[in-house]
Amino acid sequence: SSELTQDPAVSVALGQTVRITCQGDSLRTYYAGWYQQKPGQAPVVVIFDNTKRPSGIPDRFSGSSSGDTASLTITGARAEDEADYYCNCRDISGNGNHWVFGGGTKLTVL
């Protein structure tokens, strides 16, 4: 199976902008999703199809993709955005019927 690579940890000052990236060959073919997970809770999707935001997700969350890299940007980070963030997409090595998650990025809001 293919892999999605994320930086293990990223920090951002309160109110500033942070970008979390996800790299992998499968992203050249398939759309990325981004999931926020807070301690003791199930993941929640914040971005799907590279750029779309589910209803109820604040517009400070945005997504983009270029080549083999997808990005999640938080503009004006708030304390409640401190969480683990995971990207995922279909796995190109599984003919589109498999899925893969990135290793996750721990976001600290300073």
Add this chain to the structure above:
Amino acid sequence: QMQLQESGPGLVKPSETLSLTCTVSGGSISRRNNYWGWIRQPPGKGLEWIGSIYYSGSAYYNPSLKSRVSISVDTSKNQFALKLSSVTAADTAVFYCARVETAPDVFDIWGQGTMVTVSS
């Protein structure tokens, strides 16, 4: 509003088979645009896709677990189930079930997760 709920033993002995069920409420498991998936998360680690199943019974598995995993669906009960055989301590994890929308592609609804510990 659709909800998913995992159920099953919280403790499994090494070499035995882990069995979990996910009950779907507030909607049908037989929706054409949905797959149903299992994801696990070892303590302090990241998410790992285990496998997914369509209501027709077509199932797909993570190659790293394929020899030990089986996912089934029971449309009459609106449930799908996971079996993981020959477990070891490395299989200790929180197991989540989730709905996978295929248009667009997204794991949009998750169960709360259930902790399964492998220990004698």
